[in-house]
Amino acid sequence: MQTQPIDVAALVRRHQEALWRYLRYLGCSAAEAEDLAQETFLAVLRAPFEDRGPEAVSAYLRTAARRLLIRSRERARVPISLEELDVADAVWSRMAGEDAGKSQIEALRGCIEKLDERGKRAITLFYRDDSSRVAIGELLGMSEDGVKSLLRRARVALRACVERSLGR
Amino acid sequence: MIPPDEPRGFRSAASEEAWEERLFDTSLEDALGKSTAPDLALRVVRALEGTSGGPAPAAPAAAAAARRRPTPFAQGAFVGVAAAALLWISIVALTRSNSPQMAAPVVLQPGGVRHRHNGAWTQHTAVTPFRFLLSSGDRLQSAPSESASLLLGDLGLLRLEEASEIEVLTMQWKDFGAGAVLGSVTVGVLAGGLTWYSSDSSSVKVRAGETQVLSSADSASAGSAALREQLEQAKARIRELEARPVSAPPGAQRTSEPDLAAAAQAAPAPASRPSSKLQFSVPELEKTLASIDWSVMGEKSSQMIDLMKKLAEAIANGEEPPLGLLGELQAANGFLVKEAEKMVKGGMPGEGPNGCFTHPLVTSNLMAAIFEQSGTPLSAEQMAQIGELAKRYSHEDALRVANYAEGTPRLQIILEELALKARFHRDAFGALSADQRSLLSPSATQGRIGFDLMGPGIAWNQFVKPVMGADRAQVSSSIVSSLDSQLSMSADQRGKIEAIVSKWTQQFPDSQWNTQAGPLDYARAFPTERAQIAATLQLEMMREILGTGLLDPKQTATLTKFPAVFVPFLK
Numbered sequence: 001m002q003t004q005p006i007d008v009a010a011l012v013r014r015h016q017e018a019l020w021r022y023l024r025y026l027g028c029s030a031a032e033a034e035d036l037a038q039e040t041f042l043a044v045l046r047a048p049f050e051d052r053g054p055e056a057v058s059a060y061l062r063t064a065a066r067r068l069l070i071r072s073r074e075r076a077r078v079p080i081s082l083e084e085l086d087v088a089d090a091v092w093s094r095m096a097g098e099d100a101g102k103s104q105i106e107a108l109r110g111c112i113e114k115l116d117e118r119g120k121r122a123i124t125l126f127y128r129d130d131s132s133r134v135a136i137g138e139l140l141g142m143s144e145d146g147v148k149s150l151l152r153r154a155r156v157a158l159r160a161c162v163e164r165s166l167g168r
Numbered sequence: 169m170i171p172p173d174e175p176r177g178f179r180s181a182a183s184e185e186a187w188e189e190r191l192f193d194t195s196l197e198d199a200l201g202k203s204t205a206p207d208l209a210l211r212v213v214r215a216l217e218g219t220s221g222g223p224a225p226a227a228p229a230a231a232a233a234a235r236r237r238p239t240p241f242a243q244g245a246f247v248g249v250a251a252a253a254l255l256w257i258s259i260v261a262l263t264r265s266n267s268p269q270m271a272a273p274v275v276l277q278p279g280g281v282r283h284r285h286n287g288a289w290t291q292h293t294a295v296t297p298f299r300f301l302l303s304s305g306d307r308l309q310s311a312p313s314e315s316a317s318l319l320l321g322d323l324g325l326l327r328l329e330e331a332s333e334i335e336v337l338t339m340q341w342k343d344f345g346a347g348a349v350l351g352s353v354t355v356g357v358l359a360g361g362l363t364w365y366s367s368d369s370s371s372v373k374v375r376a377g378e379t380q381v382l383s384s385a386d387s388a389s390a391g392s393a394a395l396r397e398q399l400e401q402a403k404a405r406i407r408e409l410e411a412r413p414v415s416a417p418p419g420a421q422r423t424s425e426p427d428l429a430a431a432a433q434a435a436p437a438p439a440s441r442p443s444s445k446l447q448f449s450v451p452e453l454e455k456t457l458a459s460i461d462w463s464v465m466g467e468k469s470s471q472m473i474d475l476m477k478k479l480a481e482a483i484a485n486g487e488e489p490p491l492g493l494l495g496e497l498q499a500a501n502g503f504l505v506k507e508a509e510k511m512v513k514g515g516m517p518g519e520g521p522n523g524c525f526t527h528p529l530v531t532s533n534l535m536a537a538i539f540e541q542s543g544t545p546l547s548a549e550q551m552a553q554i555g556e557l558a559k560r561y562s563h564e565d566a567l568r569v570a571n572y573a574e575g576t577p578r579l580q581i582i583l584e585e586l587a588l589k590a591r592f593h594r595d596a597f598g599a600l601s602a603d604q605r606s607l608l609s610p611s612a613t614q615g616r617i618g619f620d621l622m623g624p625g626i627a628w629n630q631f632v633k634p635v636m637g638a639d640r641a642q643v644s645s646s647i648v649s650s651l652d653s654q655l656s657m658s659a660d661q662r663g664k665i666e667a668i669v670s671k672w673t674q675q676f677p678d679s680q681w682n683t684q685a686g687p688l689d690y691a692r693a694f695p696t697e698r699a700q701i702a703a704t705l706q707l708e709m710m711r712e713i714l715g716t717g718l719l720d721p722k723q724t725a726t727l728t729k730f731p732a733v734f735v736p737f738l739k
Contacts, residue, residue: 008216009209017205025194030203031564041212076556077549091187101195108199127193128200129704130587138677138701159192 006051012041014054018100019061025096026069026080026088036072040065055098062089104162111161119154126151271301272339272350277317281328282309289451291458302336302353309333310360321350323382324366332360337379352383447536447551448529448558452566456514457529460507466537469621471500473538473608476619480612483687517569519582519630519731526627528565528592532558535596535608535622542607553599561592577714578731579707582631586700589624616693625696632699633732634692636739640681643736644673654730655723664718672709676736677701685737694735703733 016037023033044064051057066085073080097103112120118140125131125139133147142150197203280293283300284307292300302308302320310316310328318326328334335358340351355362356379364382365371374380449457475497482489504525511524518524532554539546546554565588572581597605613619618629633650637643647669652662680698688694710727713719719727 008213012209012212013207016208020205021194021198024197025191027190029560029564031567032560034206034208034567035563037206038208038211041208042215045212045216077552078556087184088187088190091184091191095188095191101191101198104192104195105199108195112199123196124200127196128202130591131700131704132697135697135700135704138679138697139704141677141679155192155196158196 006045006049008045011045011051011057015058015061016041017102018058018096019065021100022062022092022096023065023069025092026066026085028069032072036065036068039068043068058100062092103166107162107165108158110165111158114161115154115157119150119157122147122150123154123158271303272321272353273299274302274321275299275319277319279314279316280311281316281318282311283307284309289449289454304336304339307333307335307358320353320382323350323353324364326355326382327363327365329361329363332362332376333358334362340383352381354379354381446533448532448555450529450559450562453514453516453529453562456511456516457533459510459514460530460533462533462537463541464503465507465534466541468500468503469534470538470541472497472504473610473613473621475500476621477610477612480616480619480688480693483691483693484612486687517565519578519585519627522627522630523585526589526624528558528561528589528596531589531592531622532596535600538608539604544604546604550599554596557592557595557599561588561595564588575728577707577710577727578729579703579710579733582731582733583700583703583707586624586627586696589627590696590700593623613693615695615697616688617696617699618691619688619693620696623696628696628699628733629692631703631731631733632692632694632735634689634694634737635734636737638739640673640676640736641670643734644670647673647734650732650734651727651730654726655719657723661718661723664716665713668709668712668716672705673736675705681736681738689737694737699733699735702735706734 019037019040020030020033023036024030028036040061044061066089070080070082070085095101095104112123115123122136122140125136126133131139133144133151136142137144137147140147140150276292276294276299278294280291283290283292283302285303289309308316308318308328310330310332312331315330315332316328318328320326334355337354337356339353355374357374357376359376361373361375362380363371363373364380366383372380446457446460446462475493478493479489479497482493505521508521508525511518511527511530512521516524516527516530518527524530535554536546536551565585568584568588597609600608608622609615609620613621615623615625617625617632619625635643635646635650637646644666648662648666651657651665651669655661657665680701685694710730714724714727
């Protein structure tokens with residue numbers, strides 16, 4: 001049970017980014033992840049709550065968020081396989097680590113800068129701007145297949161660079 | 169994993185490798201700043217204010233009510249509802265108990281009430297007493313200018329004032345071993361007010377922000393014989409109606425917004441649907457969407473699709489379009505324009521009338537109406553998929569609109585709106601069969617600006633400005649002149665801006681330059697892809713111009729609001 005007053009704002013700020021990212025990783029859009037993250041905090045904080053440290057709270061929040069996501073998908077009649085979610089959680093715990101992927105993101109930022117201009121542009125258009133391969137091809141003067149190859153190469157290079165940066 | 173041009177939302181990912189790839193994708197999007205994590209602290213703190221001791225579970229509705237993002241829909245009656253919703257949160261948390269999720273029959277007296285169950289709103293309209301089930305967590309909303317009366321079993325009569333909304337917090341049941349009867353219902357008043365006439369004759373008025381236990385006091389206190397008589401008469405009438413053979417009741421229930429789960433439970437088989445109607449909605453836009461005649465929209469849009477196809481084919485073949493065809497087009501389009509006007513006036517988000525017309529909820533309802541008109545309605549599964557997509561994208565769109573800063577270039581807003589609609593279009597069309605896609609978007613008009621009624625091309629049509637030139641320099645010169653007519657540039661400004669525009673025209677891809685304009689291009693029906701490429705580059709150009717500091721405040725404001733998209737063509 002709660003033994004001392006909780007600084008709700010501080011708790012939310014400490015965990016919101018990781019929770020939001022976790023929900024996006026599970027397939028939510030940014031907006032949906034925002035809503036579910038908010039619902040998760042409310043659900044958890046309205047019930048008796050004990051702050052047992054960041055790691056435990058983070059795991060607890062993920063569990064609550066996962067439950068809300070399952071319910072939301074069931075309502076929408078697009079249920080998620082629980083087995084898949086178990087695999088997803090295992091990967092998240094192993095890969096995202098304690099910082100919820102922050103170090104990977106930081107490493108990626110540096111690695112993106114090391115890409116050549118064309119690769120950087122393709123990756124940006126595809127992952128940030130949601131441009132289609134056709135549109136990227138038009139902008140870069142390439143065929144759709146060429147863009148696909150370019151994206152694949154850039155991605156492989158980024159993964160290798162991130163692995164090196166993180167010393168994995 | 170590069171899955172371009174496929175839905176980038178939830179995809180099945182059974183293997184660890186697939187999840188690792190997805191995690192990498194998510195990190196990549198974050199590293200590139202596609203979206204940033206929200207600051208939820210204030211919203212959560214406000215929602216929890218006064219409720220810290222409450223052991224109650226959170227309700228999604230409370231989370232939604234606590235959300236304080238600015239929304240473009242907060243107008244008219246909704247302002248009142250939204251304001252009351254903030255008070256509501258504390259009521260919910262303090263009084264909700266873990267009562268069993270049992271539903272109680274209630275009887276709507278002649279009139280109408282909106283009923284939210286499992287997150288979906290249904291409009292109940294009755295000309296004779298109409299019975300439906302009410303559960304904990306449900307909401308009831310009366311019309312803005314009409315009260316609603318409901319009989320709650322043996323407990324009494326609930327009268328909702330006009331423009332009122334209540335939520336059922338708990339239901340207490342009396343267990344008699346062989347079964348349970350409803351003992352009391354606790355409601356909270358979200359907006360407006362209610363009067364409760366219990367069967368023991370007492371009455372009580374309850375206002376917004378208050379809760380009330382609706383119960384029948386079992387006392388034999390003297391009371392209003394008239395009220396008891398009224399209740400008994402109503403109950404007798406209900407028994408009489410219930411004893412009749414089941415048939416379509418007059419004033420039958422009209423489902424206004426199919427919650428996907430509720431629709432699955434309650435909706436009749438698609439083939440038996442009586443007529444086209446509003447299928448997909450969200451509360452903020454319900455009123456506007458309900459004002460549209462979807463049956464006629466489906467009919468006229470089907471006509472338009474067919475007529476546009478014939479027109480496109482005629483133009484592509486170099487034929488003169490028959491006058492009769494143009495007349496038919498004008499007649500069908502006239503109806504759609506009137507409906508689009510209703511959407512604009514009703515606050516449907518979107519840049520211009522065609523922006524409203526291409527809103528995900530409009531497109532999804534139109535799709536349902538067109539297929540129903542064609543006699544091949546969408547399957548229940550497709551309805552569920554498209555409904556979910558429409559709501560999700562509508563929500564995303566509302567967030568998009570709410571998050572723009574004052575100085576955001578209008579072109580950026582247009583581009584982002586149309587990119588969102590393109591994604592919705594792609595995902596919604598992904599739920600259709602090839603034949604269905606072809607019915608909505610025949611190959612002759614598919615992806616063509618102004619001709620593809622069911623795609624974002626209709627919205628692009630408002631903004632594209634084809635610029636013809638013999639070469640890049642000539643196109644560049646035309647664009648500078650066009651900008652000059654808006655900005656009244658000095659010679660110095662003009663010289664510097666010419667260089668930036670020239671760079672833009674140089675960046676325009678060769679593959680587009682070298683595509684010879686065909687008859688459809690000359691009719692402004694070029695592919696949306698071309699407009700998107702031009703707009704993306706133009707936004708970069710405009711940002712560069714704005715970033716130079718060359719423009720005075722008035723010019724800056726003009727360029728920031730500039731909506732036209734220059735689409736170059738070689739003569």
